[in-house]
Amino acid sequence: MTTTKLGYARVSTTNQSTENQEKQLSEAGCSELFVDRAVSGSKNHESSEYAALFARVKELRGEGHDVTVCVVKLDRFSRSLKDLLEGVEELGKLGASFSALSDSFTYDAASPMSKLMLSMLGSLAEFERSLITSRMNEGMDAKVAKGLIRGQKPKLRSSAVKAIRAAHTAGDTTPGALAKEWGVSRSTVIRVLELPGFSKPYVTLDAWELAKERANAQS
Secondary structure: OOEEEEEEEEOOOOOOOOHHHHHHHHHOOEEEEEEEOOOOOOOHHHOHHHHHHHHHHHHHHHOOOEEEEEEOOHHHHOOOHHHHHHHHHHHHHOOOEEEEOOOOEEEOOOOHHHHHHHHHHHHHHHHHHHHHHHHHHHHHHHHHHOOOOOOOOOOOOHHHHHHHHHHHHOOOOOHHHHHHHHOOOHHHHHHHHOOOOOOOOOOOHHHHHHHHHHHHHOO
16 A cells, blocks of 8 residues: 655744755655644644644545654654653554654554664653652752742732731721732732731742842752
């Protein structure tokens, strides 16, 4: 059975051209090309062209064709190992193969060795993610030890906290109304006012920024 080759090309910015990629893909025997222009490699899996490529693979496989998706280089298909593996694995589930021409990388949907290779790469990707997470956590713990306040950046400065408390003490407005007025959640106002149900004291933006500055100064 003749294999139908589909090509996928991508560039990240408007001042780049896919012309060279398209030429190489056509010379490699790709009968149809799917092209993403000015699309980041971290976002291309959400693009309409990327979706159209997979839809075409599914259509051709439904018609009984052998299908291979080709790219010039692996980083044209994805900028992260995780997304690359997910994309190739999805093609494999559809019964399609994958080839990166310049990187000598081939996934053969009919080959047990290709499936084993993909599984090994998946394990390496998971290991890489765990290392990154571990390093990030270690870095954060070190900064917390130096005074950095963990959690999201607060929205309210001390002046706003004083104004909210003053308004509530005067009985002028409710927590819900105060939340709307200051553009924060009701739970934030409850923490600011230290009403029943608040989980921990509210840290003002002033205090958060000062703690961050001190922690960075000690790094």
